[in-house]
Each structure stands twice: as C-alpha cells, then as structure tokens.
Amino acid sequence: NAGVMQNPRHLVRRRGQEARLRCSPMKGHSHVYWYRQLPEEGLKFMVYLQKENIIDESGMPKERFSAEFPKEGPSILRIQQVVRGDSAAYFCASSPQELSTEAFFGQGTRLTVV
Amino acid sequence: TQLLEQSPQFLSIQEGENLTVYCNSSSVFSSLQWYRQEPGEGPVLLVTVVTGGEVKKLKRLTFQFGDARKDSSLHITAAQPGDTGLYLCAGKMRDSNYQLIWGAGTKLIIKP
Numbered sequence: 182n183a184g185v186m187q188n189p190r191h192l193v194r195r196r197g198q199e200a201r202l203r204c205s206p207m208k209g210h211s212h213v214y215w216y217r218q219l220p221e222e223g224l225k226f227m228v229y230l231q232k233e234n235i236i237d238e239s240g241m242p243k244e245r246f247s248a249e250f251p252k253e254g255p256s257i258l259r260i261q262q263v264v265r266g267d268s269a270a271y272f273c274a275s276s277p278q279e280l281s282t283e284a285f286f287g288q289g290t291r292l293t294v295v
Numbered sequence: 296t297q298l299l300e301q302s303p304q305f306l307s308i309q310e311g312e313n314l315t316v317y318c319n320s321s322s323v324f325s326s327l328q329w330y331r332q333e334p335g336e337g338p339v340l341l342v343t344v345v346t347g348g349e350v351k352k353l354k355r356l357t358f359q360f361g362d363a364r365k366d367s368s369l370h371i372t373a374a375q376p377g378d379t380g381l382y383l384c385a386g387k388m389r390d391s392n393y394q395l396i397w398g399a400g401t402k403l404i405i406k407p
Contacts, residue, residue: 221400286339
C-alpha cells in the first residue's frame, strides 16, 4: 500500500521559470492538503482540495500560485515566475476525510530557485 | 505571530537522559497532534490528544494535553539516538475541521 507520493523530490528552477509539484494521495484518499515549510519553521497551510474542488486556498498567495486536484491523476501545485523567496520544502498530505483523523504526509519537494 | 510556541527550539543530550519539550499557546484547541520529522522526510504523526488533561504513552514517550487545552508536553524517558529528529506540534482550531496551526518545532539530537 503505497504512501503519499510526491515528485520530484528536488527541483531547481531559475528565477522566472515555472515549477510544477505533483502529489499522488494514498489509495482511497480524496482529500489533499498542501503545506510549505521554511528552514527552522513549522508548516504553513496553503490549500485544501477535494477531487475537482478547491475547498480552501486561504493560505496560498493570490498571484503566481495555483493548485488543482483533477478527477484523474495527481494533485498539482503550480508556481509561475518563481522568485528566490519561493525556495522551500513543499509537503502534501492526504486523508480519507476531513482532517478529523490522521493525515499522511509525503516526503516533500524541495524547491530551490537560483 | 506564532500561535503555537515550542520550546526549547534545540536540545542536544546524551543517550539515556530524560527530556521534556513543550508546546504552548494562548488559544484553545479542539485537539493537538505531535509529529516527528526526520531530515528530508515528511512529518509522521505520533499521537493525537483531545481531552483536557489527557495523558498518552507511546513506549518511552509520554504526551500530555493541558487541562485548558492550550498547551501540551512531550516527555521522553531514557532517550536513544533513534529519537533524534524534529518534533512538531500542531493544533486544530475549534472552528475548523481541517486547519492545523503548527509550531516551529524542537530539534532534538541524542548523542550516543
């Protein structure tokens, strides 16, 4: 039973390029959460999605960032025109229902903008 | 503003010693979770506490939720090098079913 799969594990982008981060939730999980973690800091909520629906994107910057969770395929976090400040670890978590039970985290994507 | 303050930020001790780390807030949470995160990995849930005053044990780890549900502690007995990691607490606000507020973590190193 595979866990939450994120890819790529490491991503290097030049300023101005686009970054696409993928998250495949655990089998049977229809709720996906994206978090961002800076060094020496906790996780910051970005967005909560269910299949084909964005439930809460209050933690996501309104410009350059977008997320989707299509009916088929992984959830995608997209960052357009990346800047150095976007460098961080991005984690995805999934759960079978709203976060009243355990959410399982992926290993994260470490984005470095050069 | 950090809603959840974890202390200490960093702790390095010898194998076999006992330790306690803290997670404090002025806010009330409906539940609180403790996670352990190793370098290059995602957080892994250790425990969820729900009731004020609740104590849960996980082998050598003892978790306590404050009576007022504003704070929590994690006590490790006879620490081992395998306990090394970043310990994060995360609280669920009462008015949300899914939003977790995260502390910045305590980085724990157990020296053999």
